[in-house]
Amino acid sequence: MKKRLYAAFAAIVFIFLSFIQIAPAGSFINIENIEYGIDNTFKVNEMTGARITLTNSSLENFKGKLSFERWNIYKDTSGLRSKPEKRKVKAFTVSKEIEIAGTSKKVVLLPVYLGIDNSEQYLKVYASDGKLISSLQIKPKIYYTKDCVGIFSDINRASDLSYVLKSSGKSANVVALSSKNFPKRESLLEMFEFIIIHNYKTSNLTAEQYQALKDYVAKGGNLIITLGENYSKNLSAFTDDFLEGSIGSVKTGEILLSKVNKRDYNQALTFQASQKNVLLEKVRYLEFDLENAELINQKHIQKIRYGKGTVLVTSFDPFDSQFTAEDKKQIFEIIIDNINTSLNNSQGYTVYLPGNRVFYSAANVKWPSNTIILILIAVYIIFVSFGNYFILKKLNKRQMTWHLILVESVIWTALIFGVASLYRQNMLNVNCVNLIVYNSNKKGYIVDSFYQIFAPYDASLKIEGLENQKLEPIILYYDFWSYRNNPTDGFEYTPWNKIDFKDLKGPFIKNIKDQTVYKVDDIPIDVDFNMKDVSKITIEINNRSEYEIKNVFVFLYNAYVYIERLKPHSKVTKVVSDVYNGILEDVVRNTFFNNQKGRIRDYRIIDRETNLFSLIFPKDFSQPFLIGHIENYRENKLKINSKILNVKSEAVVRKDFSRVYTAKDKKIILPGFILPNILKNTFKGVNYMNYISQSISSPYLVSFYGKGYLELEFDLSGYLNKIEKVLMQMPNQYGRYNVDEYIFNVKTQKWDKISFGKPLMLQSGDIEKYIQNYQIKIRIVGKDDKSVTGIPLISAEGGEG
Structure with missing residues (x-):
């Protein structure tokens, strides 16, 4: 009996001690709050920053690691097993070392990579010995995959914008913004297709929030500024960056907005009602003139490129209560059609830039210098020339000279390439690619810097950003096999300044990017x-x-x-x-x-x-x-293993030029950039280019064939203050056969017959005859089934005044 009591007591003590050993001292670390972005909205399958609040209810300090993990879930549904088997494979992980004082809170910034596919996402806290302390599963909702737009205004304007977008077939999740919920990091703004500042004091934003807004635009975001009580203050806030120019006084009058379809002629044929001009009567508007801006609809809408993004400024308030719902709908269609957003595509496709496929290519690693290779060749020549002679002479086997030369050449070639390969593989090499965009006003920005790191065998590397560098790993393609070649394998990552690679085997390539936007010299x-x-x-x-x-x-x-x-x-x-x-x-x-x-x-x-x-x-x-x-390109720098390295650097540059070219005292609209409205079309045959679902597309060029007629309207308003000469011609690639062409005479209200067989020049007396309110109308008639025509190109010339 006593033996049984002793055995039971020993079992209880063992279980108790085991429990104490299993439960780590820092088990009081809890994940209290997670913020993925504004209103916790995010775009799936993209890296975004998370703001995580941790609490330590213990009296002792805690040291450990916070980790985000994404696991792919695969189920065996083949029916070969009696029960379906679920297999979990870690697809993505990123972690950060943390230290929290006793009975305190700490906010940790960590990048996450969320999705809605067959995967599970966790935030986990580990002790310094690797034991799991806390775990929280994150379950993203499909709702967050919708496009988002943000507006600095009152909540009524946010609901108004949501209604207008929805009625236009461009539904988006509208988020009301303020200085309270606006982030200090650009990465949390990437979910927005565009941001509107409407009657909001931008001075309420902190310096960090303002910088995040600038970075958002420079990296491809869209900013819209509309008229309101704080209009002048909103414009002046950006004067040092992209809104240089003059701001006048508020006036009242009429504004004519012209709808110009620049994207899809087929859509213009289907939705002709949306092509009507919008006349805004007795509207309060402000006189302003931005430097190096593109004028849209005279000076009432002006657009400036800033880095990869667009800043669009209106002289009126599109939310004015005097506008009807139909007016607001058409106003925002015009505005959105002039910014870089996927919302302008009614078919629902998303237009996107190509991914970072370039980084699949081999690292730009140098081979040994020419001096080393020449020394090896020189040694070979000396050895063959003199060594063979004396050795074979002494052995009295000169007949083997050519046999020996052949064998030695093979051995020496292998030796040269072997030395070169070892030299290459054991050299740490870093190459930087800078993506620079210059606007038409010649302001340049490094909008992204990508570092490609080629590391030797059995490497441990710690990479730290210098000054304001914000480093982030590049996520290549996230697919079924991504866990086999994951760019985050084998390192711990601390946003935004340190990446620590640990004990990685074999020569490998890792890619990171610098998220900071730098202004560069022209x-x-x-x-x-x-x-x-x-x-x-x-x-x-x-x-x-x-x-x-x-x-x-x-x-x-x-x-x-x-x-x-x-x-x-x-x-x-x-x-x-x-x-x-x-x-x-x-x-x-x-x-x-x-x-x-x-x-x-x-x-x-x-x-x-x-x-x-x-x-x-x-x-x-x-x-x-x-x-x-x-x-x-000028050398770049990166800190690796506590050493600052000069990095081999290159630059890919884009310079934008205005579609209105100034030559001496004249302004010239370059041909092809003014695409017409299609007013009427009875052609049965239409060849049009529709690359909406592709990553990059050319402008939409259209040819028509068969029997029918086509009416076009070119609108030159907003480009020249005075039209002195107009030149029109058919593009060569489509041909022109068996058609009659006409131009509308605004004085006689009749169609005058013309020909595009040669370039058509309109000047002096023709301007008043064929141009009214900067608009020109053309009619093209196909005579039979063999007729073919295209959209004519147009150019214009005028004075400054």
Whole structure:
């Protein structure tokens, strides 16, 4: 009996001691609150910052690690087993070391990568010995996948905007913003398609919040500023950045807004009602004139490019109570059509830039210098020339000379390449790619910097940002097999300044990016346009910089010129002759392929160059632009293993130019950028380019064939204050056959017959005859089933005043 009592007592003590051992001292760490962004909204399958509040109810200090983990769940549904088997595979993990004082709270910033697929996401707290302390499963909701827009205004305007967008077929989750809920980090703003500042004092924002707003725009966001009581203060807040110009007094009068469809002619044929002009009567508006801005609908809407993003300013209040619901709907259709957002696509597709495919390519790692290789070759020549002679002479086997040379050459070649490979694999190499966008006002910004790190065998690396650098790992493609090649494997990550790789085997490539937006000096590249007519435009490119720029493209509507290499301080003049009518990414890739000499066609290099350029393509092709690649861009720096390294750096550059070109005392609208409204169409056959679902598309170029007629309206308002000359011509790629063409005479109210067989010039007396309120109407008639025509290109010239 006593033995049984002793055994039971020993079992109880053992269980008690085991419980004490299992429960770690820091088990009082709780995950109290998680904030993913404004109102906890986020975009799935994208990295976003999370603000996590932890509490320590213990009296003792706690040291450990906070980790975000995403596990893919796979179920065996083959029926081969009696019960379905669930398998969990870790697909993504990121962690940060933490230290919390006793009986206190601590806020930790950690990136998360949330999704709604077959996966489970957890936040976990581990003790320093690796034991799990706390765990919380995160269950994102499908609701958060909707597009979001933000508005600085009262809650009534937020609901008003939601109603207007929904009635336009552009439903989005509208979030009311204020200085209380506006974040200090740009990464939490990426969910917004655009942000509106309406009658809100921007001075209420802190310096960090204001900087986050600027970074959001520079990285591709859209900011809209509307009239209100605080209009002047809102504009002046951004004066030092992108809203330089004059602000006048408030007036009352009429405003005519013209709907110009720039994207999809097929949509214009279907929704003709949306093409009507919007007349706003007795509206309060403000006189303003921004420098280097694109004028839309005279001066009542002006647009400025800032980095990758768009700032659009209106002189009136689109939420004014005097506007009807239909007026508001049409006003916002015009506004949204002039910013870079997927909301302007009524089909519901999302237009997106290509991903970071470029970083799948091999690291840009240097081989041994030419000096080392020449020394190896010299040693080989000396050894063969003298060594073979004396050795074989002494052995009296000179007949083996050529046999020995052959064997030695094979051995020595293997030795050279072996030394080169070991040299390459055991060298830490870092390459940086800077993506720079210059606006038409020549303000430049490094909108992203990508670092590619090639590490040797058995490496442990700690990478820290310098000064204001904000480092983040690059998530490549998240798919079924992503866990096999995950960029976050093997390191702990502390946003936004440290990445710690630990005991990684084999040579490997890791990619990180710097999220900071830097303003950079202008690289002096001048582009001048000399235009005799629409069909013959000469472009002069002047490189006044110290850099050699390779693969220079200048895109002008549906045409382009290409220069393989532009040397420092050199000029190149070319006539625009290359016409494209496909996806721009394919045009660039084919140009690289066709211009490489002979058999030296490295597809990896072509793909890398193409993908680099695709990262800075504009979403809106309404302006001419230049792109080029600088291989020897100024050196960058990164701190690795407590050493500051000079990093080999390159830059991919885009420069935007205004569609209105100033030559001496004249202003010229470059051809092709004014796309017409299609008023009427009875052609049964239409060839149109619809690349909405593609990543990059060209402007929409249309040809019509068969029997029927087409009425077009070109609206030149907002570009020239005075029209002195207009030039029109059919583009070459579509042809023109068996058609009659007419232009509307505003004086006689009749159609006058013309011909686009040659460029059509309108000047002096023709201006008053055919142009009214900056608008020109054209009719094209197909005579029979063999008729074919296209959309004519238009250019115009006028004075400054």
